[in-house]
Amino acid sequence: MSSPDDASVGAAALARLRDASPGAESMARFASATVSDADVAEDVLADVAAYTGGAVWRLDWLPREARPGTRHVAVESRAFDDDAHAFRLGSARLGRLGDDARAAIVQIWALRLDEASSSRADASARSPTANAPASKRRKKTPAAGTTAAAASSSTSRGLVGPASMPLGLAHRASHAFDLRWCLDADGLGHAPRGGSTVLGLLAIALGDGRVEAWAVPDPDASDVNGEEAEESSSAAKSSPRIIRPAPAFVGITTPAQGPTLALDWCGRADDGDRLAGATEGGCVVLWRVPRKGSGAGAGTGGAASSSTSVAPAFPLVELARLGRPQRAVAFAPGSSRLLASGGHAMSAPAIVDAFDPFAACGREAFGGGAALTSLAWTSSGALVASSDDGRVALHDPFQPGRVEAMLGRGADGKKAAKRHFDHAEGFAKVLAGAAWAADATPGGAGKDAGGADRAVALVGSGGAGCRLGAAVVGAGRLDPLVVVGATEVVSARAVGARAAAKKAGPEEEEGRRTEPGADDPAADPARDGVETESARPMSASESRRVLVEARRALEAGALRPSPERRVAAVRCARWFREAPREAGGGGEASAWAAWGDDAGFVRFQLLKTDRR
Numbered sequence: 001m002s003s004p005d006d007a008s009v010g011a012a013a014l015a016r017l018r019d020a021s022p023g024a025e026s027m028a029r030f031a032s033a034t035v036s037d038a039d040v041a042e043d044v045l046a047d048v049a050a051y052t053g054g055a056v057w058r059l060d061w062l063p064r065e066a067r068p069g070t071r072h073v074a075v076e077s078r079a080f081d082d083d084a085h086a087f088r089l090g091s092a093r094l095g096r097l098g099d100d101a102r103a104a105i106v107q108i109w110a111l112r113l114d115e116a117s118s119s120r121a122d123a124s125a126r127s128p129t130a131n132a133p134a135s136k137r138r139k140k141t142p143a144a145g146t147t148a149a150a151a152s153s154s155t156s157r158g159l160v161g162p163a164s165m166p167l168g169l170a171h172r173a174s175h176a177f178d179l180r181w182c183l184d185a186d187g188l189g190h191a192p193r194g195g196s197t198v199l200g201l202l203a204i205a206l207g208d209g210r211v212e213a214w215a216v217p218d219p220d221a222s223d224v225n226g227e228e229a230e231e232s233s234s235a236a237k238s239s240p241r242i243i244r245p246a247p248a249f250v251g252i253t254t255p256a257q258g259p260t261l262a263l264d265w266c267g268r269a270d271d272g273d274r275l276a277g278a279t280e281g282g283c284v285v286l287w288r289v290p291r292k293g294s295g296a297g298a299g300t301g302g303a304a305s306s307s308t309s310v311a312p313a314f315p316l317v318e319l320a321r322l323g324r325p326q327r328a329v330a331f332a333p334g335s336s337r338l339l340a341s342g343g344h345a346m347s348a349p350a351i352v353d354a355f356d357p358f359a360a361c362g363r364e365a366f367g368g369g370a371a372l373t374s375l376a377w378t379s380s381g382a383l384v385a386s387s388d389d390g391r392v393a394l395h396d397p398f399q400p401g402r403v404e405a406m407l408g409r410g411a412d413g414k415k416a417a418k419r420h421f422d423h424a425e426g427f428a429k430v431l432a433g434a435a436w437a438a439d440a441t442p443g444g445a446g447k448d449a450g451g452a453d454r455a456v457a458l459v460g461s462g463g464a465g466c467r468l469g470a471a472v473v474g475a476g477r478l479d480p481l482v483v484v485g486a487t488e489v490v491s492a493r494a495v496g497a498r499a500a501a502k503k504a505g506p507e508e509e510e511g512r513r514t515e516p517g518a519d520d521p522a523a524d525p526a527r528d529g530v531e532t533e534s535a536r537p538m539s540a541s542e543s544r545r546v547l548v549e550a551r552r553a554l555e556a557g558a559l560r561p562s563p564e565r566r567v568a569a570v571r572c573a574r575w576f577r578e579a580p581r582e583a584g585g586g587g588e589a590s591a592w593a594a595w596g597d598d599a600g601f602v603r604f605q606l607l608k609t610d611r612r
Contacts, residue, residue: 009171017052018600029053030107032050052596056571057076058178067220074107074179103170106202108167108219109602110166166220173206188273257283274331275288281321328385338352342372373437380473382473399474437570454472460570465538570597
């Protein structure tokens with residue numbers, strides 16, 4: 001049964017999020033709208049923007065449809081002033097709940113695939129109305145030229161419009177470093193508190209150093225239980241349900257291992273209870289999350305003592321100690337023993353074998369000043385990895401000859417040093433920024449004319465939006481990354497009324513002095529030059545125009561991009577875990593993707609994967 005504190009945690013978490021995106025073109029918190037494009041972007045077949053109220057650092061798709069036509073995404077949206085990349089001993093203690101930490105929520109978003117988006121190439125999405133110039137659609141859009149009518153925003157707990165946020169999971173750990181849905185269809189048999197219908201089992205690396213697994217209730221089921229936050233009779237139908245989930249599993253690490261920064265579940269059905277973690281102390285660890293009713297221990301710490309109390313468990317085994325903080329970990333496709341891990345001062349991912357802990361992890365893994373920020377396996381066993389120096393590279397730890405074919409050889413017979421994706425617009429590093437996220441199409445993206453495997457990379461960049469690029473493994477081809485969307489952030493420093501009057505002339509200044517409250521600072525909050533920001537999601541074609549303009553400004557002599565007009569960093573990007581499917585009569589293969597940025601927006605996009 002829920003405690004009275006559960007409601008206060010949820011209320012405090014909601015208070016840390018903004019009610020609306022700032023600026024004149026604001027979107028209400030937890031609202032969504034379709035993004036229209038004046039020009040037909042051949043890579044984007046459907047586009048939905050949703051506002052979370054805080055900077056989006058992590059997200060993950062539920063690996064299946066809870067019901068036909070509905071897909072769910074777990075989103076870590078933190079307060080805009082929370083930018084912690086690492087664990088802080090002063091704010092919480094390892095292995096216990098930080099009582100002095102702030103409340104936060106993990107948001108569960110639901111995306112409804114209506115006729116326009118599920119058809120993947122619906123003619124209505126490319127009709128003259130949908131693609132009219134921005135000036136002709138301004139009265140019909142909440143963000144001029146960008147999003148469709150606000151009627152598509154969420155107004156109830158049910159699915160209204162393209163996307164809604166019907167459920168929030170409250171906790172007291174300030175934020176989360178990572179979150180991942182378990183691939184097991186029934187969530188390893190665990191049920192939410194009160195016996196509600198389970199949506200899935202969600203593993204989360206919390207900001208207080210713990211790893212927990214939550215049995216998330218289906219927000220659309222009629223039997224959802226749990227204490228709700230800040231609900232009155234008037235707001236009950238317009239507010240998301242906020243609950244405090246009871247953990248089905250609690251994992252902790254030793255002080256030498258450090259807190260967990262990244263997670264991944266094993267993809268093999270018979271080993272789906274294996275949960276890998278990458279830690280700040282440079283370790284790759286493995287827990288075994290017990291199935292409900294199995295009675296097995298979760299690790300060296302023991303099993304749950306009761307249905308409402310779970311004993312913390314240390315990792316079952318420490319697979320590797322790499323000597324530098326690890327930021328990403330991923331099981332190899334179809335394997336329960338091979339993992340890839342990446343982190344600071346690593347030029348390539350390290351390969352870890354669960355059957356041979358502390359074995360050699362690859363000759364090229366260590367060295368360099370950059371940090372690997374994320375990695376993803378392709379269906380053919382290659383790896384796409386991003387780093388904070390802006391590079392997105394392809395690695396092949398098992399068949400290096402395929403990547404060597406990509407590198408090619410110069411006139412002197414030496415291999416060229418290139419196996420990185422370029423930007424289609426020829427961006428300089430100072431414009432593209434760090435590459436914060438990379439994911440590869442699950443199940444591959446078919447084969448090219450020569451029979452070589454093809455993968456499509458989804459990349460989140462620090463200054464160039466979300467980008468898409470294809471790699472043909474073994475055929476010597478890496479297509480340039482093209483932008484599929486971005487959020488523009490415009491900063492402006494308000495001009496004080498006194499300064500404006502002085503600029504206007506002495507007569508206007510004298511007249512202003514006679515106005516009531518003219519000398520009261522509180523009467524004019526803008527006189528101190530307070531900086532304000534407005535953010536708006538841009539379509540693919542508009543994003544490309546804005547970025548090309550920024551590149552031209554750099555070429556004209558600017559030392560860096562304008563601070564008054566920038567593109568929000570994209571911290572996370574994920575494909576829906578299914579193989580791309582053929583669509584429509586045109587035979588275009590496509591897949592759903594989601595990505596989130598620092599401005600607080602999550603974008604759900606249906607992207608073309610048949611990039612030949």
